[in-house]
Amino acid sequence: MKTLKVVLVKPSKYAVDGAVERFEHGFMPNASLYHIASLTPDYIGSTRIEVYTVDEYVRGNLEYLDLLAARTDAPTLLALVGVQSHQFHRALDLAALARSRGVQHCVIGGPHAMTCDTSQMHGRGVSFALGEAEVVWHQVLEDAVSGQLKDVYSPGMRWQKTLEGAVVKPPAASELDRYVLPMLGLYPVRGCPYRCNYCSVVKIAGHPVRSTAIETTMESLRRAKAGGVRYIAFVSDNFNKYPNARDLLEAMIEADLGLRFFCQCDTHVVNQPELFELLQRAGCFEMFIGVESFNRATLKAASKFHNYPEKYARLAGLCRDHGIRAHFSNIIGFAEDTERSILDGLEILKGLNPPVASFYVLTPIPGTEQYDDFMAQGVITERNLDRFDTTCSVWTHPTLPGGELERLLYHCYVDYYRHLMRQQSRHDEFSEFTIFCRYIASQGIHPMAGGTGRLTLDRVEDYMALRRRTYGFEHADLPTSLDLSAEDRAFNQSSDWRKSARA
Ligand code: SF4
Known part of the structure; x- marks a missing residue:
């Protein structure tokens, strides 16, 4: 055969x-x-x-x-x-x-x-x-x-206009063992109605929110459970913009599989308090939320109009009241940021006290609107694509020279997790994750890099000669972004996503 x-x-x-x-x-x-x-x-x-x-x-x-x-x-x-x-x-x-x-x-x-x-x-x-x-x-x-x-x-x-997706077969037990938790990532919903200028999601998945059938997701969950998975990461952006989110959550409650899950929501979820109860009953343990900045003017300049910093406290409270760990994701290094504004934002964050916070350096990701703008302005200084990983400074910031943003990035991590450790010490309830984040950031390693116990087995030098021979370069040129075809553009504009953005 x-x-x-x-x-x-x-x-x-x-x-x-x-x-x-x-x-x-x-x-x-x-x-x-x-x-x-x-x-x-x-x-x-x-x-x-x-x-x-x-x-x-x-x-x-x-x-x-x-x-x-x-x-x-x-x-x-x-x-x-x-x-x-x-x-x-x-x-x-x-x-x-x-x-x-x-x-x-x-x-x-x-x-x-x-x-x-x-x-x-x-x-x-x-x-x-x-x-x-x-x-x-x-x-x-x-x-x-x-x-x-x-x-x-x-x-x-x-894009596929009507998303078929697939029933996901879980990894074998030997593969699951490679992770801290027996977890499976599922991506049942794609697309985002917003247009934050730094975001690659809307270029990769488009504005119309498309989803696989609920039964497809449920069958993936049943197979995951049978295959030894205990945690699910719904990696879809803006789970709360999924029109059938309630139906899926109710199906999960009904099935009672005992799986706990993580999801990502935009800050507008603060206007959907009833969703929190369903999320809690369905097994949500953590909600990743892109708060990004505590300065409304900065958010507006990035076209992130739907974020209102004055509502972040309520958002943290809704998560706390429903036993869901709020994970506030922050970006440092917007053009409007200064060292002072970043440190002020850190103090506000400590006041809100989400149990998980992550920090990233603003990066003009190739393919995004912001990347195109920065390229046109000639402010991108880094030529090596390896560095466009949200931990490095790759462009000329107006007030924060190269190296400063990286220093502030790790300062934010260490200071925030030191703050959490102090909170936890009052109740004698140390979280291993909190200790890990503080320790690893103090080593100058990004805690969200992907795992624990860093290993070095091979290096870029081991592959460089072959790269030169095969492609004729050491580093690929910084690319230009691809335009959408007329068909994709029409699809991207056809849906009711503007209404969905206001929901
Ligand atoms: S809300 Fe999130 S996924 Fe949507 S455009 Fe903004 S950053 Fe991207």
Whole structure:
């Protein structure tokens, strides 16, 4: 029987010191990896499809690289999935490695390929998927089976209009063991009605909110439970903008699977108090909320009109009253920010006292509106895509020179988690996560980098010669953003998302 070996890899990234970022244990399995594995049929025609999944962030040795080699009894397709701009060089290097070992087909998909011009790399044995998996994946598999991949897939269509999604098969127990908690990421809803200028989500997923059928999500949850998963991360942005959120939560309450879950909401959820009770009953343990800044003028300048800092206290209170851990996400380094305003924001945050807070450096992510503006203004100073990971300063800030933002980033973490430790010491209730965040940030490592127990097994230097030979550069040029096709533009404007933004 003919077989196609398919290796799905979520690539890691190169850290500032050049190491490939790896952890003994990760926080959360990558949602794209298992989603695409679940979209993969057992057969294409009479060819059997044999699938391997690799989350590079949690590989404690390099044995998995043996998968990136041709096999005599089956052609191989390497798919680098969910690749963001700061992971792009790593994805290119893995593709180059696989090609050098005789792998016949390589394709790179995810945010970078979908939103940025990759033509500099075309014709070098690596393909690029410009549409989401539901749009491109089956065609890629068919072409691999028939022997020849195209340079690009779906240049004219980024999104599936009616999202089919897939029932997600959970990772094997041996894979779940690689994470701090037996957790699965699900992405049942896509799209955001807002238009924050720094945000890549609206470029990757569009404005119309699309969702898979509730029964599809429920079946994924049932299988997850049966497969040993205990925690779910709904990685969809703005769970509260999902028109069927209540129906899904009620179905979860009814099914009583005992799964606890994390979700992401926009700050408008403060206007949906009834949702909190349902979330609590359905098992929500943490809500990630992009508060970003405590300065309304700063938020408006970033087109984040729906955030009202005066409502953040009520938001924290709603979470507390419903036993949900509020996770307030903060961005430092907006153009309007000064050291004083960042430190003032930190004091306000301490007053609100959310049990989890994260901090990120404002980064013009390639493909976003802000990136285009900053490129046009000529203020982007960093040329290496590895650094566009929200922990580094990559542009000329008006008042905070290079290095200052990184210093303030770690100061915010250490100071905030020191504050939480003091709070907790009053009740003798130390949280391991609080201690971890404070300790790791004091080492100059971002606590949200992805896991615990950093490992260094290989470094960018190990792959550079091959990169030069394969692509003719050490660093890819900073890309231009891809425009939407006329069809995608019409779709993006067609829906009732403006009403949804006000809901
Ligand atoms: S609300 Fe969140 S997902 Fe939506 S555009 Fe703003 S940052 Fe992006």
